[in-house]
Amino acid sequence: MYKRRYLGRRTEKEIEQDVMRAIATIISEKGISSVTIKEVSNLSKTDVIVLERRFKNDEELIKAYTSQFDYFLNDNIAINPNDYKNAEAFFMNLIEKFIDAIYKNKDMQSIMVWEMYENSSLTRKSARKREVTLKEFLPSFTKQINNEKISPRALFAVLTGGLYYVLLRGNRSTFCGLDFSTKSGRKLLAETIFKIVRQFINE
Numbered sequence: 001m002y003k004r005r006y007l008g009r010r011t012e013k014e015i016e017q018d019v020m021r022a023i024a025t026i027i028s029e030k031g032i033s034s035v036t037i038k039e040v041s042n043l044s045k046t047d048v049i050v051l052e053r054r055f056k057n058d059e060e061l062i063k064a065y066t067s068q069f070d071y072f073l074n075d076n077i078a079i080n081p082n083d084y085k086n087a088e089a090f091f092m093n094l095i096e097k098f099i100d101a102i103y104k105n106k107d108m109q110s111i112m113v114w115e116m117y118e119n120s121s122l123t124r125k126s127a128r129k130r131e132v133t134l135k136e137f138l139p140s141f142t143k144q145i146n147n148e149k150i151s152p153r154a155l156f157a158v159l160t161g162g163l164y165y166v167l168l169r170g171n172r173s174t175f176c177g178l179d180f181s182t183k184s185g186r187k188l189l190a191e192t193i194f195k196i197v198r199q200f201i202n203e
Contacts (some may be wrong), residue, residue: 001020018044019051023065024107032114035062054062059122070129072108074137076101087144087201088194094141095190098160102167103186147198155200158194 010018022044027036038056041048055061077098086088102108115123142152166180166189177187 015044015046015050019046020065022046022067023061027065027110028106032062032110033118035065037061063122063126066111066126067129069108069111070126071133072105073098073101073130073158074133078137079140081140081144088198090144091197091201092190092194095193099163099167099186099190102163112164113168144202145197146202150200151199155197159196163189163193 019040022040023035024169025043026039036053037048037051040046040061041051055064077094079090079094079097081087081090084093111126115127138153138156141156145152145155166175169175169180174180178188180189
């Protein structure tokens with residue numbers, strides 16, 4: 001439940017924080033498509049005129065919020081392979097961090113669901129921006145995979161897509177009889193993904 005954090009006259013920064021928190025609340029309760037200037041205005045107790053002057057329209061308001069997550073994966077899984085004793089230790093930690101980051105961040109989950117079911121210029125831009133930023137990380141993964149056995153990028157795409165699906169579905173039901181919303185379920189998921197990746201690590 002949303003509760004305005006700042007009382008009385010607010011600074012620009014405080015207004016911004018109240019607005020972002022209001023958007024997060026709307027997304028968690030109704031989904032991103034329900035985010036409108038009017039709705040955010042009511043919840044954050046901010047005049048519509050103020051929001052329109054700052055964000056212009058609903059799309060720009062949503063964009064301002066989702067852009068905070070453009071580097072989400074990079075920030076959470078950008079680890080240095082040289083910090084690990086071997087490639088196996090690197091990949092095990094990478095997989096665990098990836099699963100943990102997606103599972104714990106409900107805002108990011110909502111954004112991914114929104115990008116998948118709503119086809120608009122905004123969702124396409126959001127997805128493409130994340131794809132561009134992800135390319136910065138890919139080399140640390142692909143260079144350690146034997147490309148004679150498998151396409152490293154295809155392997156990453158398949159495993160990432162699978163992780164997205166089971167983690168996003170986890171709060172709704174079990175999948176193949178497994179409950180990935182539990183700590184033991186996510187541990188099993190990480191171990192299984194690692195066993196797949198381990199077959200293709202450069203010797």
